[in-house]
Amino acid sequence: MAKKAFAGIALLATAAVAMSGCAGGGASDADNTIDGEVKGDIKVVTWRTDLVEDGTFEKYAEEFNKEYPDVKVTFEGITDYAGEMLTRMSTTNYGDVIGIPAIKPDQYEQFLEPLGETADFEDTYRFLPAASYDGTQYGIAWGGNANGVVYNKKIFEEAGVTALPTSHDEWLDALQKVKDNTDAIPMYTNYKDGWPLTQSFGNLGAITDDPDAPITMAEDPAPWTEGTDVYAIDGLLYDTVAAGLTEDDPLTTNWEQSKVDLGTGKIATMPLGSWAISQMQAAAEENGGSADDIGYMAFPANVDGTQLAVIGGDYNLAVSKHSKAKAAAWAWIQWVVEDSGYTEAQGMISPVLDKPLPENLQGFEEAGVELMEINPAPAGKEGLINNIADDSQIDLYGPIYRQKLVDIARGAADGDKESYFAELNERWGASVEKLAG
Numbered sequence: 001m002a003k004k005a006f007a008g009i010a011l012l013a014t015a016a017v018a019m020s021g022c023a024g025g026g027a028s029d030a031d032n033t034i035d036g037e038v039k040g041d042i043k044v045v046t047w048r049t050d051l052v053e054d055g056t057f058e059k060y061a062e063e064f065n066k067e068y069p070d071v072k073v074t075f076e077g078i079t080d081y082a083g084e085m086l087t088r089m090s091t092t093n094y095g096d097v098i099g100i101p102a103i104k105p106d107q108y109e110q111f112l113e114p115l116g117e118t119a120d121f122e123d124t125y126r127f128l129p130a131a132s133y134d135g136t137q138y139g140i141a142w143g144g145n146a147n148g149v150v151y152n153k154k155i156f157e158e159a160g161v162t163a164l165p166t167s168h169d170e171w172l173d174a175l176q177k178v179k180d181n182t183d184a185i186p187m188y189t190n191y192k193d194g195w196p197l198t199q200s201f202g203n204l205g206a207i208t209d210d211p212d213a214p215i216t217m218a219e220d221p222a223p224w225t226e227g228t229d230v231y232a233i234d235g236l237l238y239d240t241v242a243a244g245l246t247e248d249d250p251l252t253t254n255w256e257q258s259k260v261d262l263g264t265g266k267i268a269t270m271p272l273g274s275w276a277i278s279q280m281q282a283a284a285e286e287n288g289g290s291a292d293d294i295g296y297m298a299f300p301a302n303v304d305g306t307q308l309a310v311i312g313g314d315y316n317l318a319v320s321k322h323s324k325a326k327a328a329a330w331a332w333i334q335w336v337v338e339d340s341g342y343t344e345a346q347g348m349i350s351p352v353l354d355k356p357l358p359e360n361l362q363g364f365e366e367a368g369v370e371l372m373e374i375n376p377a378p379a380g381k382e383g384l385i386n387n388i389a390d391d392s393q394i395d396l397y398g399p400i401y402r403q404k405l406v407d408i409a410r411g412a413a414d415g416d417k418e419s420y421f422a423e424l425n426e427r428w429g430a431s432v433e434k435l436a437g
Contacts, residue, residue: 032326034113039070040325042332045085045095047315049077060340064332071328096323097332099142099315102397105133105382112138113319113326125337125351127313129376140337141313143348145273146296146361146371147202148309150280153295155184155268164297164367166307168236171300175245178268187240188258188267191250191406194399200233200271201396203299204374206308207232211375218385219436221429224421231421232301234405237271238417241409250406259283263294271299275314277360278347296360298369307369311349384436391431394424 031037044057051057052075061073076095078084085101088094089111103111108131115121118132121140131139156164159178165171175186190196205213207229217223223230240246247253259276261267263284270276274296281291298307317337319329336342343350347360357365364371377384389396401424407413408420415423 029324032324034115034319034326034330036327037070038068038327038331040328041072041074042096042323042325042328043074043076044097044332045076045078045099047078047081047099049079052077060336060342063340064335067335068328068331071325071331073332092322094320094322096320096325096329098318098320100131100139100318104386108133108138108318109136109321111321113321113323113330114138115140115319115330124353126311126349126353126373127316127351129374130313131316131318132376133382139316139318140333141351142315142317142337143275143343143346144311144313144351145202145275145348146309146311146364147199147206147273148296148298148364149269149271149300150262150276151269151295151297152184152262152265152267152293154290154293155182155265156295158182159184159268165300166298166302167300168232168239171236172239172243172245175240175268176243179245182265182268184266184268185247185261186245187269187271188253188262189237189241189246189250189406190253190255190258190270191247191399191403192253193255194403196255196270196272197237197399197402197406198397199273200237200299201230202273202312203233203301203310204229205372206299206310207301207303209303209306209308209372211372213374214385215377215381218381218388219432221432222425223428224424233299234402234421235417236300237402238405238409238420241406242417246406246410250410260287263287264289265293274358274361275346275348278345296363298364298367307367308372309364309369311371311373313351314348387435388428388431391435392427394427 046052057075064073065071082101085094085098089101089103100112115137118128118135118137121128121137125140127141127144128137131137155178159181161174161177165174178184178186204217205211210216210229213229217230220228224234225231258267258270259279260283262270263280264287277294277296280294284293285291298309301307317333319326319333323329337351343358347358349357394401404413405420408415
């Protein structure tokens with residue numbers, strides 16, 4: 001199974017599950033610190049099942065061992081990483097190196113080994129806020145992504161789309177041309193798998209040029225109102241579906257097949273993080289298409305004529321509090337993010353500040369798209385947007401409310417955009433009044 005990454009969204013940790021039965025503290029060996037001797041056995045637990053299966057990780061381990069011969073690295077890939085890791089973390093056995101799942105920042109010290117003061121990493125790494133709490137760093141992003149839309153250049157050309165859309169109306173016009181002039185599905189929702197529907201939320205902030213967008217939304221009693229980021233994001237999904245510019249039967253979508261179909265021109269667009277570019281290119285090459293056909297555009301919105309794209313970290317790699325080889329685990333993290341070549345191979349943004357942007361984002365530069373990062377939440381408000389999402393039972397980081405949005409837009413559920421947004425505002429506003437007022 002291919003990787004699912006959450007750029008931007010990774011900056012906003014999802015609502016934490018209640019953890020019970022967790023033993024406090026790590027191994028009792030006083031010498032077992034991240035600054036100790038780099039030796040021992042470590043297990044890397046990962047969402048990248050594809051890289052486990054194809055031997056990429058084993059090659060990384062071989063290279064790592066040239067520098068650290070006293071470490072034995074093993075790997076475990078988990079298909080439902082986000083869900084299963086939360087369950088595993090109710091025990092002390094969840095690997096030595098992990099990608100931080102959806103736990104709240106104030107829970108980091110319960111499960112993860114502190115790596116040092118965040119300030120000491122700021123001259124070296126990007127994307128630090130998502131794995132930082134109270135001035136302490138608990139993880140390093142294993143690459144980063146931009147947010148936007150993957151598209152098939154060849155289909156756009158066949159459709160007569162001569163300029164990439166930079167507004168809501170231009171988007172609908174471009175996709176209508178695809179529908180009228182090609183056999184491709186203009187936009188594919190991946191409704192059935194669900195998680196791809198969450199990807200567009202990573203554009204929060206780009207529509208209004210607001211680096212504090214998560215806090216802005218958390219304190220807004222009616223964020224599904226015209227002029228806001230989330231209104232633009234969810235409104236684009238609704239209007240695209242309502243216009244008949246998506247697949248005929250969303251209940252039968254298939255993520256793996258969708259990569260092939262976009263790569264070979266049966267699908268024109270999918271809103272996904274830039275992590276998906278390399279997977280679409282590979283799918284194209286393996287199925288008679290061309291990697292050169294795969295393009296990437298910013299979300300169709302602009303601020304005074306300038307398009308913006310949020311960049312953010314993928315999963316943050318962290319050392320388990322319960323690891324018996326913490327120095328080895330920390331050495332692996334530093335090596336894999338700096339020296340493995342992973343980000344270059346995947347076309348991702350390196351977390352290392354002095355490394356250049358990947359080639360697949362050159363189109364952004366050519367189009368004048370400006371990159372932006374989301375600011376960390378101010379002290380005391382780190383979990384505010386998550387808490388309001390929990391209380392209102394609106395799964396900002398999940399597919400349920402968006403699947404209902406699609407169902408309403410395609411006529412499979414009662415209501416319309418205005419009535420559904422009013423319902424979301426009512427629920428959200430009640431929670432804002434309770435928790436942020």
